Structures are given as C-alpha cells and as structure tokens.
Amino acid sequence: MQAYISSTLKNQLEANQLGDFDHLWNYRGDWFESPNQGRGGWSGVNRLVLEMPDGGQLGLFLKRQQNYIRRTFLHPFSGVATFSCEYKTISHLQNHGVPVPTLVFFDQKSSTEGAQAILMTEELLGYRSADRVAAEVLLNPAYTRRQKQAVITCAAKAVRSLHEARVQHRALHSKHLLVNMVNPDAPKAVIIDFEKARIKLFPLSRTRRDLATLNRDIGGLSRTTRLYFFKQYLGIEKLGFWSKVLCRLVISRSRKPKRQRQQEVAV
Template sequence: MKDFIAPECRPLLARHGLDRFSALWALELDAVDAPNTGRGGWSSVSRLELRDEHGKMHAFYLKRQIDHLSRSLLHPLGEATFAREFRNIQRYRKLDIPALQAAYFGQRKIAGKVCALLLTHALDDYRPLDTWMQDWHALSRAQRNALIDAAADLVGRLHDAGQLHNCLYPKHIFVRLPNADSSTPAACLIDLEKTRRTLRGRRSGLRDLDTLNRHSGTLSRSDRLRFLLRYCNIGQADALSRRLAHAIEARRSRKARHR
C-alpha cells in the first residue's frame, strides 16, 4: 500500500517538514495513554498540533505501531492493524458514513518489523458518547434527546450502508451538540479496525446494538426506547421494533448469565 497524504493536508505537513514517513516516525511526542502491547507488538497514540501560514492551529492524532498485526484469511501472516483501519476509513468516506478522517498513512519494514503510522484529524468539537453519559443527569432533556437522536441516526446510516462496526462501545461514537458553527447535532465513528461488510443491512446490526445497549448503563428505559424508535425510523413501537428490542434483551441476558 502506497503512502497516503490527504490533499488538503499536504501543504501544512510540508510546511513543517512532516510530509514523509521518516519525519513523522521520528517525532518525539508524549503518548496520550499507555502504549498497547497486545498482539505481540507495540502501538501508541500522541497528539500533534501544527500551525498553518495564517496562524491557525490544526490538531491531529498520530498513531504509530510496530508488529501490531491482525490475521485473517486474506492476511494469514498478519497485517498492520492501522492498515486495516485506514482502509476502513477510506471505505466509510466513499459510503458517506461520518467517521474520523485520515491525513496520512504509511507503512515500512524496519529491521524486519512491520512499522505503520496513521495520522487522523482530531475531533476537538466532539465528545465521546460515554463522557456525555457521565454528565447525563446534568443535561437538559432537549440535549439528551439530541444526543440520542444523533447516535441513532449514525448507527442506522452505518447499517443501511452494509457495514457493521463490530466494536460499538459508547466511547466510539463521538457527538457534537449544536454550537455557534452548526445548528444541528452531529455524530461520527472512530476505531474502525474491526469493522466489516454485511449483506443484510440492519438485519445484521444486532451485534452493534447489543454492545451499545450493554455499555450504556446511564440511559433510562425511555432513553433506550427513543434510540430504538429513531434507529428504526418510526414514531411509535411496532412489531419489528418490539422483535428487535426482545432480541437485544435476549443477547444481554445470555451474556450476563455467562459472566
């Protein structure tokens, strides 16, 4: 896979001498959290801020990894997880599914190890849904409804496009409430490494809905009903939405019994 540089980011990266893999790889930056040492490799994330010629600051997250591989039928010997995530980011973009955007992707073999980096735009105007939930009871009903509706619309759009996120925790849905720059809420997805295609659309979305439901403990029954009705694009419960609600609850109960 060739190096990718988003056309709109090339001038900014070039201005700072960061339009090459070696330059980004060599940057000394603090990690935003503890490195991931799973899969027999190493992976880390750092924040990068660059000022353009007009003095405006642009924020990114730089993800770097060494021998952090995932294996599949297509890649039995392993593939850099960032390569897989970058490919999914580009597919989401083509499908017009709101998600994080790549500024740079590159991969090299260094000293016999697979080294990959992925630079993505920071979502500073958004907050993960799980952090919104931490303040849930301090939010107005209108704000809570806006967050639920934005998340439900996004998940419905994802499944309608034949995609399954496959790891849909609240922390992977970023939501922005209306602000000075936008009169409507917006939501987008992150962490696309495990996403996969599905031919059954929303009929294959139960796994995502179950994961999201089980990890949204702050939400009330009425909040969950609102999400489900919005996801189903209906005003009140019908036979289909009831079957879906029963299926989600059945999965939650089965998982709870096997803990």
C-alpha cells in the first residue's frame, strides 16, 4: 500500500523531522496510551505537538504498532496491520463525508523485527466522549431542551453517515463517539478508532451491532432520550412497523451477556 502524508502539513512535518517513517518510528516521548500487547505484537499512541509557521501549535496523535495483525478475507494466514485497515477505512469514510479524524501520515514496512505500521491524525480539540456529554449535558438542567436535542441529533447523524457508507464500527463504545460542545447550539460529533471496522453490505447487521453497543455503553439516559436518538438515526418522526422491529432487535442484543454476543459474531 502506498504511503500517505498530508499535503498541507508535509513541509512542516519535514521541518520538524517528522516527515518520514524512520523519524516517526524512532520518536521518543511519553506514551499517551501505554502499548497494548496482543495479536502477536504491540500497539501504542503518543501525542506530539507540531510547531506551525504562524507561531501556533497543532496536536497530533502518533500511533505505532509492530506485528499487530488482523486476519482478513484476502489475507487469511499472513494477515495485515490493523493500522492499514484503519487507514483504508478512514480514507473511505472521508470520501463519503463521515466525520472522522483528519489523516496526517500513514506508512508501513517490514523489518527484521516484523511488520511495522504508523498512523498519525490531528488531535480533536474540544471533543469529549459521548458518555461524558450525556452526564454533563443531557442530564444537566442548565442546558435547554433544544440544545440537548441538538447533541443527540448530531451524534445520531454521525452514526447514520457511518452506516450509510456501509461501514460497521464493531466497537462503537461511547469513548469512540466524541462530541464538541464549544457551541452548545451547534454541537459536532466525530467517530474514532476503526481498527476493528468492516464493510458490511447488509444494513441490519451494521445497525444492530453498533447501536446495541452504544445503547449498552451509555447509562443514565431515559427511554425517551434513547428513542429520540433512534428516530434521529433513522431520520423519521414516528416509528413504523419495521423500525419497531429494528428497535427491539437493538434492545435485545444490548441486553445479551458478552459471551452470547461473541458466540453470535463467531457464527
């Protein structure tokens, strides 16, 4: 797969000696997220600060992994780096207008130590996880009903756009759906972390799994609030026969024990 570097940040990355695979791979700094050990390798995240020509700064998230492999239909034995899958998914979603992090850099290479991959994106300033926003905004009487509805609508539309692009997130926890409340009357939502994402041709499979995960992950919300999210996701004002069936399927899956959900996925 061809390497990628942001055309708008290329010169500045190179000026900061961050414009190629070797410099980024050898970067030394504190881990933003300690490396995960698994899949036969490791994967970790650093936060960088890029000095800009105007004197400002731009936060970047540098994700590096080694021998962190995912088996795919085309590579059932050798597998591919999960960042390779995530890069392709983010590129696909950007082309479909889905709110996702801005890509800065991607590349991968083989070394004597194994398969190595790098994925770098711009930091999302002012964004908070959906569960935090639910607790701090939706359950807060200081916000108006219209502002609360705006939050729910922007989050629901973000998930809808993800599924309209035929992508199933497969791990749509509240920490992966972020909301920006800088302007309470016009909130924005972004979806992150696509290492497990897959193209799914059947809408039911996309909706049922992802909405069930999100419904289960965010606590404290009323039935009315959850129903409003569901209707905004579908783009309808009133539930019909099929939308009621879908709603029951989502609720049913969200209530199932983890082991039973995993068995369904395996099948």
